[in-house]
Structure formats: C-alpha cells, structure tokens
Amino acid sequence: MAANKKLLMLPGDGIGPEVMKQVQAIIEWMDRRRHVTFDVTQDLVGGAAIDKHGTSLADETLDQAMNVDAVLLGAVGGPKWDGVARDIRPEAGLLKLRKEMDLFANLRPATVLPAMAKASSLKEELVSGLDMLIVRELTGGVYFGQPRGIETLPDGTRKAVDTQVYTEGEIERVCRLAFELAGKRSNRLHSVEKANVMETGVLWRAVATEVGKDFPNIELNHMYADNCAMQLVRRPKQFDVIVTDNLFGDILSDCAAMLTGSLGMLPSASLGAADADGRRKALYEPVHGSAPDIAGQGIANPLAMIQSFAMCLKYSFDMGEDADLVEQACRNALDAGLRTADIMEAGTTKISTSQMGEAVTRELDKLAA
Ligand code: IPM
Numbered sequence: 001m002a003a004n005k006k007l008l009m010l011p012g013d014g015i016g017p018e019v020m021k022q023v024q025a026i027i028e029w030m031d032r033r034r035h036v037t038f039d040v041t042q043d044l045v046g047g048a049a050i051d052k053h054g055t056s057l058a059d060e061t062l063d064q065a066m067n068v069d070a071v072l073l074g075a076v077g078g079p080k081w082d083g084v085a086r087d088i089r090p091e092a093g094l095l096k097l098r099k100e101m102d103l104f105a106n107l108r109p110a111t112v113l114p115a116m117a118k119a120s121s122l123k124e125e126l127v128s129g130l131d132m133l134i135v136r137e138l139t140g141g142v143y144f145g146q147p148r149g150i151e152t153l154p155d156g157t158r159k160a161v162d163t164q165v166y167t168e169g170e171i172e173r174v175c176r177l178a179f180e181l182a183g184k185r186s187n188r189l190h191s192v193e194k195a196n197v198m199e200t201g202v203l204w205r206a207v208a209t210e211v212g213k214d215f216p217n218i219e220l221n222h223m224y225a226d227n228c229a230m231q232l233v234r235r236p237k238q239f240d241v242i243v244t245d246n247l248f249g250d251i252l253s254d255c256a257a258m259l260t261g262s263l264g265m266l267p268s269a270s271l272g273a274a275d276a277d278g279r280r281k282a283l284y285e286p287v288h289g290s291a292p293d294i295a296g297q298g299i300a301n302p303l304a305m306i307q308s309f310a311m312c313l314k315y316s317f318d319m320g321e322d323a324d325l326v327e328q329a330c331r332n333a334l335d336a337g338l339r340t341a342d343i344m345e346a347g348t349t350k351i352s353t354s355q356m357g358e359a360v361t362r363e364l365d366k367l368a369a
C-alpha cells in the first residue's frame with residue numbers, strides 16, 4: 001500500500017464546510033476503491049478561527065500546514081467578522097498562509113465544459129472549448145509591499161499608501177513555472193503587466209523576456225493588463241497560459257472565471273518552490289468565496305472544491321490518473337443533467353450540495369468498475 005499522504009483540511013467559513021464535506025466523501029471513496037490512504041486532519045481558519053482563538057490563523061494551524069503534503073482550504077470570511085481589526089480579519093489568515101508557506105504561484109484554470117457553454121454570459125461560440133490557465137504571482141506585489149497604511153496629515157486629512165514592489169527573483173520564479181506549464185500545454189504564454197506606466201511592469205517584462213530565452217519553443221507575448229481584461233471578454237480563446245502579478249491576477253482571474261459560467265466550478269492550486277525531491281508546499285482552494293448568503297442551506301456547488309482536490313492529486317501526489325478520474329466524474333454528473341442552483345438551466349435537474357457529491361461518487365464507481 002502506498003505511504004500515507006498527509007492532508008490538512010481547513011474548511012473555513014460560509015459554504016466552506018459544506019463543500020469540503022463532499023471532498024471527504026471522495027477521499028473515503030478513494031480509500032475504499034483505489035488503495036490509497038490519506039491521513040487527514042482538520043483545523044480552523046478565517047472567521048471560524050477568530051471565534052475560537054481570536055486570530056484567523058493560529059500558530060498551531062500554521063505549524064500543521066507547514067508539515068503536511070498539502071492543504072485543502074474551503075473559503076474564508078463573512079459579514080459576521082466585518083468589524084474585526086484588519087490584522088486579524090478572516091482574509092488575513094489566508095494571506096498569512098500563502099506568505100508563510102511561500103506559495104508564490106497560484107494556478108487558476110478557466111475551462112468551459114461542453115455541458116456548461118450556454119451558462120456563460122458571453123456568446124457560446126466565444127467560449128465553447130475555452131481552456132486557459134492563469135498563473136498569478138501570490139506572495140508579492142501590492143498585497144504585501146511596504147510601506148502601507150493610512151495616516152493623518154498635519155492638516156487633519158488622511159492619506160493611504162500601498163506599495164507595489166517586485167524583486168527580480170520573485171518575477172523570475174513565477175515566470176519560469178508559467179513557461180514550464182505552457183510547455184505542457186500549447187506552448188503559448190502571455191505575460192501581463194503595465195510596463196507603460198509602472199516600474200514593476202518594466203522589470204516584469206524584462207525578466208519574463210530573459211526567462212523566455214530558456215524556453216525557445218514557447219511563444220511569449222507581452223500584454224498590458226487593461227488590454228488583457230478587454231481581450232478576455234472579446235476573444236478569450238486567444239489565451240492559453242497567462243502569467244501576471246498578484247493584483248492583476250486577482251482581477252483577471254475573476255474575469256476569466258466568469259467566462260466559464262460559474263465561479264462555483266473553478267479550482268485553484270497555490271504552489272511553492274520544489275525541493276530536492278521535486279516536492280512543493282501546496283494549498284488547494286476553490287476560486288469562489290464563502291458565499292455567506294447561501295451558507296448552511298445545502299445548495300452550494302461543491303464542484304470547485306472537488307476539482308481543487310483533483311488538482312491536489314495531480315500536483316502534490318503525482319496521481320494524474322486519479323485526478324483525471326475525478327474530473328471525468330464531475331463532467332459526467334453535469335452531462336447527466338444534474339445541476340446545483342447556481343448553474344441550473346432549463347431542462348436540467350436541480351440537486352443539493354450533498355446530492356452533487358453523491359452523484360460524483362456514483363460516477364466514480366461507474367468509471368472504476
Ligand atoms: C482571491 C481572493 C483573495 C485575494 C481575498 C479573499 C484576500 O479574492 O483568492 O482571489 O484577494 O487574493
């Protein structure tokens with residue numbers, strides 16, 4: 001039997017726990033059917049951790065995260081914690097995890113499944129077959145740059161400062177990974193910044209070009225971020241892999257996500273540097289948030305969380321076949337006309353969060369039979 005694979009589950013807030021439960025069901029299925037054992041521990045993050053520990057990420061939780069093979073995270077945040085101090089708010093726990101684990105590359109695929117092409121807000125022909133990947137730098141830029149803060153000036157008015165800062169090394173490592181990923185796809189990479197107005201953009205473009213010299217087979221295109229936003233809604237299929245900074249990546253990945261018709265469908269992987277054995281620290285989470293408005297009703301779409309687990313199988317455990325199996329099971333459940341409320345359309349059958357989880361497990365049974 002394969003060695004145990006250590007997973008830390010941080011379901012978090014809102015719909016996080018409901019969708020995470022469906023991943024547990026898939027893990028149980030794998031334990032039973034595929035002879036792999038996962039060693040799963042659970043802990044709190046975000047608002048749930050604030051309620052218990054007074055901080056959105058307890059030191060013990062961070063310790064655990066640093067010592068497992070992969071972390072699965074549901075979602076953080078909700079109106080309940082709107083009033084808490086900024087440095088302990090739910091999002092701070094997530095940012096701290098990313099930073100402390102040094103998860104510098106955030107992979108956000110945006111794929112339009114055949115069964116879902118009609119659900120996009122764009123015309124079907126613009127998005128059908130779309131399969132792109134945004135690689136977002138995740139531990140630098142304006143999210144973490146110093147100085148930052150709000151101060152009161154001598155005249156009594158306030159001034160706020162955020163700092164966009166990137167070192168060559170930070171740009172280099174994320175670009176290199178993006179080139180490598182592009183090499184496993186269609187050999188095309190768009191590097192996105194605003195070199196026309198920002199110094200960090202000038203450096204980003206220069207470093208991307210230099211890294212590109214190591215990848216002569218990959219076609220590198222540079223694009224300004226505003227143009228990229230426009231091109232994403234104009235002709236999204238021109239893109240294969242996009243690499244960009246933390247803030248542009250945050251914005252552009254939401255935009256790309258919506259092209260697919262539902263935020264509830266999209267997974268993500270956040271990866272650190274590879275060690276000597278090729279292992280990376282990693283965290284997997286859906287792109288969607290905690291959706292407090294529908295939490296606890298059993299109607300959330302668990303497919304983004306389930307597919308995040310599929311990414312975990314692929315990138316952390318080198319279990320590409322099992323990852324494909326899970327993805328195929330999700331597709332089959334959709335092809336069978338099953339839909340959670342967020343992706344419901346005429347002629348399909350509305351089911352709950354747990355029913356979607358069961359449908360995926362049933363499809364897994366059929367695929368593995
Ligand atoms: C995301 C989210 C986070 C971010 C928030 C919750 C801090 O929007 O993962 O895209 O801005 O990075």
Ligand code: MG
Nearest residue numbers: 250251253254
């Ligand atoms: Mg975001």
